[in-house]
Amino acid sequence: MAAGYDYATNVISSEGKVYQLEYAAKAVESSGTTVGVQCKDGVILASEKLMMSKMLVDSTCKVVHKVDDQIGVAYSGIGPDGKSIVGLAQNIAHKYKQNYGERIAPGVLAQQLGDILYAYTSYAAYRPFGAHALVCGYDEDHKESQLYLCELDGTVTRYWGTAVGKGARSARTEIQKLKLTEKTCAEALPLLAKILHTVHDPSKDKPFVLEAGWATDATKGTFSRVPKDVLAAADAEGKAASEADGAAHGGAAAAAAGDA
Amino acid sequence: MAAAAMAPKLSASSSTAKELTTHPIVTGSSVLAVKFAGGVMMASDTLASYGSMARFPDVQRLRQVSDGVIIGASGEMSDFDFAMRLLDELRVESECAEDGAELDAGEVHHYLTRVMYNRRNKFNPLWNQLVVAGTKDGKPVLGVVDQIGTAFEADFTATGFGKHMAVPQMREHWRADMTEGEARELLEGCMRVLFYRDCRTINRMQIAKVTATGSVVSPAYSLDTEWSLKSFKKEASPEDGSW
Numbered sequence: 252m253a254a255g256y257d258y259a260t261n262v263i264s265s266e267g268k269v270y271q272l273e274y275a276a277k278a279v280e281s282s283g284t285t286v287g288v289q290c291k292d293g294v295i296l297a298s299e300k301l302m303m304s305k306m307l308v309d310s311t312c313k314v315v316h317k318v319d320d321q322i323g324v325a326y327s328g329i330g331p332d333g334k335s336i337v338g339l340a341q342n343i344a345h346k347y348k349q350n351y352g353e354r355i356a357p358g359v360l361a362q363q364l365g366d367i368l369y370a371y372t373s374y375a376a377y378r379p380f381g382a383h384a385l386v387c388g389y390d391e392d393h394k395e396s397q398l399y400l401c402e403l404d405g406t407v408t409r410y411w412g413t414a415v416g417k418g419a420r421s422a423r424t425e426i427q428k429l430k431l432t433e434k435t436c437a438e439a440l441p442l443l444a445k446i447l448h449t450v451h452d453p454s455k456d457k458p459f460v461l462e463a464g465w466a467t468d469a470t471k472g473t474f475s476r477v478p479k480d481v482l483a484a485a486d487a488e489g490k491a492a493s494e495a496d497g498a499a500h501g502g503a504a505a506a507a508a509g510d511a
Numbered sequence: 512m513a514a515a516a517m518a519p520k521l522s523a524s525s526s527t528a529k530e531l532t533t534h535p536i537v538t539g540s541s542v543l544a545v546k547f548a549g550g551v552m553m554a555s556d557t558l559a560s561y562g563s564m565a566r567f568p569d570v571q572r573l574r575q576v577s578d579g580v581i582i583g584a585s586g587e588m589s590d591f592d593f594a595m596r597l598l599d600e601l602r603v604e605s606e607c608a609e610d611g612a613e614l615d616a617g618e619v620h621h622y623l624t625r626v627m628y629n630r631r632n633k634f635n636p637l638w639n640q641l642v643v644a645g646t647k648d649g650k651p652v653l654g655v656v657d658q659i660g661t662a663f664e665a666d667f668t669a670t671g672f673g674k675h676m677a678v679p680q681m682r683e684h685w686r687a688d689m690t691e692g693e694a695r696e697l698l699e700g701c702m703r704v705l706f707y708r709d710c711r712t713i714n715r716m717q718i719a720k721v722t723a724t725g726s727v728v729s730p731a732y733s734l735d736t737e738w739s740l741k742s743f744k745k746e747a748s749p750e751d752g753s754w
Contacts, residue, residue: 317607341607345600476609 260372260379271379272372272404278381279328279403279415283459284450285314286422286443287325287385287398288412293436293467294387294396295477296325299416299447301457315464315476319344321389322357323464323474327416328382328403336384336401340364357388361399361407369405379403383415389472396466418450425449436467440477444489449496461486535587535638537561539572540711541673542583542642543701545685546651546666547694550722551644553581554698556706557731558713559588565713573719573728577602579645580616581719581726582623585670586639586658594637597626616645616721620654620662628660640670649723669701672709677701691720703734707743 256262257270264270283299298314314333315325318340326333343363347355364384372379386399400408400415411432414422425446431439444461451459463482466474477485537559544553559567572591573583576598584591598619605612614622620643630636636658643654655670656662667685669677684697695718706714714736719728 313609317609319603320606341604345603348600348603 259375260377261375269372269404275379275381275403276383278332279383280417280419282327282329282382282416283314284414284416284418284422284447285325285327285383285385286412286414286426286446287387287400287410288426288431288439288443289387289396289398289410290431290434290436290439290467292469293389293465293472294398295436295439295443295463295465296323296385296387297440297443297447297461297463298325298327299418299451299459300462301459303457305458309460313462315462316340317464317474317476318360319348319354319388319474321354321391321466321472321474322360322386323388323466324384324386325462325464326382326384327419328380332380333382333384336364336368336380336382339367340384340386354391356390356392357386357397357399358390358409360388361386361401361409365401365405365407368401368403372404385413385415387466388474389466391472396472414446417456418447422446422450436465436469437481440465440481440485441488441492444485445492445496446489448490448493461489535590537566537588538638538711539570539585539588539591539671540709541669541671541677541705542572542585542640543669543673543677543681543698543705544583544642544644544653544667545681545689545694545697546653546687547689547691548687549651550646550691550720551581551651551653552691552694552698552721553583553642553644553719554702554716555583555585556702556712556714556716558711558715560711563710565711568713568715569731571717571728573717575719575726575728576619577613578725579721579723580614580619581644581721581728582619583642583644583670583719584639587637590637590639591641594623594626594639594641598622615647616643616652616654617647619643619645620652620656620664624656624660624662627656627658627662631659642668642670644719645721645726646723651721672711673701673705676704676708680704699734703736706734706736 256264260269260271283301285298287296296315300314316337318324324337324340343360344355368380371377380403383403384401389396398410400413412426429442463477466472539559542555553573555572557569558565559570575581623641638658640657645652654664655668667681680701702716706712714733715731717729717731
């Protein structure tokens, strides 16, 4: 189908596709799921960090990162590409503060990050990033928390809640059902953990570690990792809820994860 | 040819010879600091002068870098703002690493010595005398660094006019086992003398304290003063004033 139209990002195929971007997106689709939601009192990012080996230390290869006082970025996709995106985001935030003397708004950061991701799709000498990034944070002008998705093709969109990665499709459906904008972050966290456990298929996927960060009213808009004990409790609660559901629906959850 | 070589270069850039910070503009006067049993205490007034004019009476010259580190500054206030911005950038960078590590007073002091010495070598100094207070491994740390990069740690110290007027009092009254109250009394005594004698100060000061449990900077307050002392009275003879 690609017939020679898929070698470069500066060629559009006769069907109107840039195949390299679709291939890059495949890298995201085969990596751990990351979800982000805007809640009543803040915003959360949570990731299913797949562990390639049982010998890996839990805290290694972080996918949820702080990039400025009030902003966090999480990614799904090729690890080093994601790390590089986080570095870019930190640079953007740093430069903005140097130039304007105030913190960057999450929307501005997401747009600027999108510009860079886009630039990497438009030059023959570069390859696109192999990761999508979720940007969340507190917007001081609008006095609200916000969530943005920066896709590897440069698309930047704002969401109430979304997911990227392997289990994205079913995770998005689940998020939509939960009406998280009416819940607090503390209430939402175990529900997100449940979603990640549900889309995770232990028989096919590598084991995972739950990672999460939030910027909430309780953290005064500061983005921080969810404290270990809170995260562990949410993880256990989510796992139990997911298993209970799975038993009730006779493995329907596992099937849903399978087709995602 | 020879004449051309001898003639001074008068290109646009050299006639307006590259002039860097050769003198401070908006300045703060003394900062005083002493160690006491379990911590460090610092004091300064809240004035930023424009030359001899008392231009900005409400400038905070004692600032918190983190829970455990406080910096006090004499000299150019814009350079102080700049130094604080460098430290804030370091803080954000460090917080983004999410490893729980935080710079202690010893590290902040050392960082500032590198910045100040580097800028002096560029002949573009940050025109300040900075006093860094905090704790390191539970022990009080009190460090000083100035615009030429001179840096040292001390049990008590003063910058600006305080170097002349407060240090002698500190030498006389300071003890390693001073209580917090005694340290405060010593600093207020020194600040009072400075208010009497230093023309670049006002009677509006702040005290800051760092202990192992954290730091506080007090709101600004005034000291009681006594102007009826004999030495303040202007004698009849014009040659024999209070000085």
